[in-house]
Amino acid sequence: MFFLNFVLRNVFRARLRTALTIVGLVIAVLAFGLLQTVVRAWYAGADAASATRLITRSAISLTFSMPVYYRDKIRAVPGVTAVSVSNWFGGVYKDPKNFFPQFAIDAPTFFPMYPEFVFEADSYREFLRDRRGAAVGRQLADLYGFKIGDTIPLKSAIYPGTWEFNVRAIYDAKDDTTITRQMYFHYDYLNEQIKRVAPRRADQAGVFVVGINEGQAAPDISRVIDAEFKNSLAETLTETEKAFTLGFVAMVETIVVAIEGVSYVVILIIMAVAANTMAMTARERMSEYATLKALGFKPAAVAAMIIAEAFLLAILGAGLGMLLTPIVVKAFHAATVSVFAKMPLVAHTFYLQAVCALAVGLVAGIVPAIRAARVKIVDGLRHVA
């Protein structure tokens, strides 16, 4: 009890310094948590992927399409339960800044494979009925204020001209990992229009979404599908939806790795600040430590006091920072919702914050603690800060 009391009183002796150090720690722990969450956000698409969906695309690159009749050949592969078409539209809504993904899909085969999108039965029927109908995710609808009945004009860089779509359905997410920040419309409508203006580009599929009955069979089924189109004009590459999504993250891996690296730099910065605080504290009190020793306290006890003080600082700062993290993440996500569909705050982030804070405490306290433990009573008593 005495020990704790002693440490507590010491921590708050230099109030300004303690307060500043804690503020610094809070900022660092917050920044660290935020950056870790941003890194996680890149992987949100992979979290939403299902193990029983494969993506088949052109082996050359995503910018190449495949003949749409591949669908029937893929459907015939054993283990495949459903196949649907999905074409990236690349439309711009008013301004290039308003980015959101749009896909031309074959709804009757597509949505049964995506049970995580929850539709109202009525509006879903309306969507199927309207050739120019669009199904908009809840997040997207909230972002731009789309309502059922609205018309969305999109200018595509891939398909010439301005296209208009009618919002017929707004779908919700089944759970937290589901991303509903995209728009779907009818592949048939796109294809008809293309047939008229650029017949050579019609009847082409960007990717095929392939439903399979069990996730374990994915590697084998992928191999069979790709073998089917080997040496054809458009060879394919089939992988799980997760691998496909991670492929995008891999493209910008350098940036993701840099953000993660930088998140540790802020910990180093605060380590230096906290170590400085503890070093100054211990230097000022060298004569007190000598007095304690003269009273019979063991060197280890004196060292423990300093370490405990450093830990207490770190715990206070980290605790406050961790409490504030969800608020800051939420505010940050609100500002960047057009870039990041999801910003999942996971338990792992809090663990990392706690571990880093304890590391800061340990590093900050260790050198002054050793010094205080080693100081000779005579020298310590004579010490002038």
Add this chain to the structure above:
Amino acid sequence: MKIPASYIARNLWVRKLTTGLTAGGMALVVFVFAAVLMLDAGLKATLVATGSPDNVVVIRQGSQTEVQSGVSRDQAALIETSPEVALGADGRPWVSKEVVVLNSLPKIQASGSNQSTKRSNVVVRGLPEIGKTLRPQVRIIEGRMFRAGSSEIIVGKSVASGFAGVEIGQHLSFAGREWTVVGVFDAGKTAFDSEIWGDVEQMMQAFRRVVYSSVIAKIAAPELFGALKLRVDADPRLKVDIKREAEFYGDQSSSLSSFITLLGMALSVIFSLGAMIGATITMYAAVATRTAEIGTLRALGFQRASILVAFLIESLLLAFVGGVVGIAAASFLTAITVSTTNFQSFSELAFAFTLTPRIVIFALVFSLLMGFVGGFLPAIKASKMKIVDALRAD
């Protein structure tokens, strides 16, 4: 009367650990700050240097990138016969009709990593012989140029170092053919370093394309661009966008560049708060431990203003040391080449950290600013002390 500079410097020197830790924290912030600016400068330098001032790029209206574009043979011929286009010694126009596609290739993995192969999109450009003439910065550094009418390709320096299976003599298999790598070219740190080049007619056949992706033309003089643009825009047969090559590539840097800048500036500001707090703590401690000394100085006749300035200079000096160390550390980054996907063109782009004098000045100013803010309140406190109280302090 001014307080001697040596007094200020010695005060920092005498508390080495504290000075080192505080300056170290600031150095880390300056390092991040400079690194971000260097990355952005490298990206811009690479893309801007890619374009020559008297080359123009023609792509389909609204297509933004060469990959999404399509220019028909008729349209290309119209551009070719424009009077603004420069003519070569043989009287033929300096126009390169090209096809650009993306090919996803496996990247070289860091040794020891057991992750599945990572792929990224590489620009594959089919071009006629004149295409290389239009880019004088490109030279073959290994092997030889591809032969017209063959399935031979040459790879850019960054592709050669970043991707697997592209060494001379190896084959790439795409579009139903085997393409043999016969050379490596250096495009002088431009975006072409991240490309693969081959014969345009062979590529058109292999990819079964009937239209070109883009037309690159050299104009007889840079100021003729306006006239050419007017002619092209007025011609109803030409539904194309025409841009100066430098502008075309510069535009491709905008979204990645603003992402890097925004993220970097946000980080620098947050991190600098930490470092400024560090400086404040240090300077308050400096003031507290030297109370008696401050009293003596005042008694000797030094003005309050001199004390204020002395402590501010001490803090600025501390920050300057941090700034210099941070910049020195960041300068080592210039040896590193970053390769990532530019989402605007959806293809891989390699660029190096680039240190410019402007960045050095920015980073130093930034560090001094941190020192000023961090040292301001403690300096005020020092200057406000009463002589009698200060002298009495133990």
